[in-house]
Each structure stands twice: as C-alpha cells, then as structure tokens.
Amino acid sequence: MQTLLRMLYPPRCLICGGLVESDFGLCAACWRDTPFLSGLACATCGVPLPGVSDRAEHCDACLATPPPWREGTAALAYRDNGRTLVLMLKHGDRHDIAAAAAVWMAARAKPLAGPGTLVVPVPLHLRRHLRRRFNQSALLAQGIAQALDLDWCPDALRRHRHTPVLDGRGREERFRTLSDAISLDPKRGGLMRDRPVLLVDDVMTSGATLSAATEACLAAGAGDVCVCTLARVVKDT
Numbered sequence: 216m217q218t219l220l221r222m223l224y225p226p227r228c229l230i231c232g233g234l235v236e237s238d239f240g241l242c243a244a245c246w247r248d249t250p251f252l253s254g255l256a257c258a259t260c261g262v263p264l265p266g267v268s269d270r271a272e273h274c275d276a277c278l279a280t281p282p283p284w285r286e287g288t289a290a291l292a293y294r295d296n297g298r299t300l301v302l303m304l305k306h307g308d309r310h311d312i313a314a315a316a317a318v319w320m321a322a323r324a325k326p327l328a329g330p331g332t333l334v335v336p337v338p339l340h341l342r343r344h345l346r347r348r349f350n351q352s353a354l355l356a357q358g359i360a361q362a363l364d365l366d367w368c369p370d371a372l373r374r375h376r377h378t379p380v381l382d383g384r385g386r387e388e389r390f391r392t393l394s395d396a397i398s399l400d401p402k403r404g405g406l407m408r409d410r411p412v413l414l415v416d417d418v419m420t421s422g423a424t425l426s427a428a429t430e431a432c433l434a435a436g437a438g439d440v441c442v443c444t445l446a447r448v449v450k451d452t
C-alpha cells in the first residue's frame with residue numbers, strides 16, 4: 216500500500232514541487248537557498264552574531280532594551296527561501312510546510328524547553344483568523360509540542376482588538392499599537408500559573424507582537440517565557 220501510494224504520490228519538494236527522497240523535504244537546490252540559522256546567535260532574540268562562544272551572548276539591541284522573554288531562537292533567516300516558506304505557510308494553507316517547519320523549530324527550541332513547558336501560539340485576531348481560516352502559528356506550536364513531547368494550547372491567548380497590518384510600520388509604532396492587545400483567554404484560567412511557556416510565531420521582526428504576548432503570559436502567572444519563531448528578520452551587515 217505504502218509503495219503504491221509512493222508511486223501515485225511521490226514526495227515533492229515543499230518549495231518547487233520537484234521530486235525528493237522523503238516527505239516534508241526540500242530538493243538540493245531549494246535546501247541550498249534556505250538560510251537555516253546555525254552557529255552563534257543572540258540568546259534572547261536569535262539574531263546571528265559573529266564568532267564563536269561557549270556561553271550565552273546577547274546582541275547590542277537586546278543589551279540596550281532587553282525583551283520581556285528569557286531566551287529566544289529562530290530556525291531560518293527571513294530572506295530567500297526563509298521568506299518564501301513563511302509566505303507560503305501564511306497564505307497557502309500549507310500544512311505540509313508547517314509539519315517540516317515545526318521539526319526544524321523543535322530542534323532549535325529543545326534547549327529552551329523543560330518537561331512542564333506549555334507551548335502556546337501567538338494569536339491572530341479573530342477577523343484575520345476567519346479570513347485565513349487557520350492560524351499558522353498554532354500549526355507550528357502543535358508540531359513543536361509533538362516533536363518535544365510537550366503540552367500545548369492553541370487558544371490560550373487572544374487579541375482584544377483588531378490590530379492593523381504592521382508591515383512597514385516603525386518600531387515605536389508597532390510596540391505602541393500592540394501593547395495591551397493580547398491577554399490570556401479568561402476561560403483558560405490558571406493554565407499558565409507557575410508554568411514555563413514557549414511562545415511560537417511564524418516570523419520575528421521587531422519583536423513587538425512577541426513582547427505583547429510575553430507580557431500577557433507573565434500577567435497570567437507564567438513562570439518563565441521563551442520564544443521560538445520559524446524565521447527572523449536579519450538586517451544585512
């Protein structure tokens with residue numbers, strides 16, 4: 216049966232659709248153009264840093280203005296195929312991409328998670344959720360929780376009011392627009408109390424959304440918050 220299915224539906228590259236060896240894989244050319252983050256990175260925001268180090272290092276931005284979460288990481292840089300994958304996931308209902316991305320993210324997030332960690336996606340506003348039909352961050356959170364054998368909750372956090380699309384807005388404006396926009400869903404009561412939380416989102420730009428979500432978790436009594444995104448914006452140096 217498996218063999219028959221393989222003949223009828225051979226595995227395809229997530230990006231270009233070319234034939235590949237295994238499910239949820241990338242062909243050699245697409246793999247080469249996918250900027251996986253490895254090596255030294257800021258322990259808080261995941262931005263790549265030059266050199267090597269055997270202790271936690273922090274970028275200048277995080278030293279100047281530490282984000283509210285404890286540690287953070289990302290699987291990809293948000294450019295080339297890193298950007299392509301995020302956009303395909305966001306706008307294309309691509310559960311196959313979410314499955315692969317969650318495995319990459321779980322590998323990065325593993326050191327940030329303990330046995331009692333609760334995996335929580337950053338919420339979309341309901342209206343946007345209805346338009347897009349699914350929250351891509353919830354799919355990622357589910358996959359990460361499965362890979363790391365952790366509990367997860369798709370709707371622990373919610374957005375109060377509709378926030379405008381923030382692409383192209385300045386850093387200050389993003390933070391102002393988003394503060395107080397996210398909180399624990401009251402029906403989730405003491406879910407996070409004294410528990411470590413791993414927040415999951417598709418892409419980190421300024422960190423404003425993740426900051427608002429972190430504040431909401433801490434206000435709900437979370438013991439400690441770490442963040443993991445599929446991609447993060449990396450400025451050219």
Ligand SMILES: [Zn+2]
Nearest residue numbers: 228231242245
């Ligand atoms: Zn390909």
Ligand SMILES: [Zn+2]
Nearest residue numbers: 257260274277
């Ligand atoms: Zn940083």
